[in-house]
Amino acid sequence: FxxxxxxxxxxxxxxxxxxxxxxxxxxxxxxxxxxxxxxxxxxxxxxxYAASWHPVYGKKGRLYRLVRKKSRIAADYILHIPNRIGRKVLGMERYEHLKKKLKKKNKSAGSDKAL
Structure with a gap:
């Protein structure tokens, strides 16, 4: 086409x-x-669309993948609620600054554990 x-x-x-x-x-x-x-x-x-020509296991597989995809989307949404709240409360610039500080702190804390 x-x-x-x-x-x-x-x-x-x-x-x-x-x-x-x-x-x-x-x-x-x-x-x-x-x-x-x-x-x-x-x-x-x-x-x-019923996919009646497909074997039953194929239909179940598609349904399983759809449910798994929707579950991941919901989990991702819930997991990132604190980030969205932080961006709204602090504003994007302060939020990104705080995020960098926390990453730096976590990185240095991780290197202390390695010693």
Whole structure:
């Protein structure tokens, strides 16, 4: 498709004057990964992707990867709450200065343990 001028950006395109590409909201307005719905006046039909041709273990693997990804995102969000609070309270410049000081202190404390 790229050789024919396809641009990857989910918009309606005509390639070589006769290949018509439609955005996802026309035929696939429901995301498989997140189940988010994007119904628009352009929506013609819904592709209810069930992957019925895949073996069951393949579906479970995809579900497992999706759950694991969402769990990592949630854990990352929770883990970085103190950083976000610090940036809001101190401001970016003071926060970065404090962060450098703490890294330097931790680095020197680590070298003392090595002796």
């Amino acid at each position: 790229l050789a024919h001028g396809f641009i990857v950006d989910d918009r309606e395109q005509t390639l070589d004057g006769y290949i018509h590409i439609y955005p996802t909201d026309y035929f696939c307005p429901v995301s498989f990964d997140s189940s988010k719905k994007n119904f628009t006046p352009n929506t013609i039909s819904i592709h209810w």
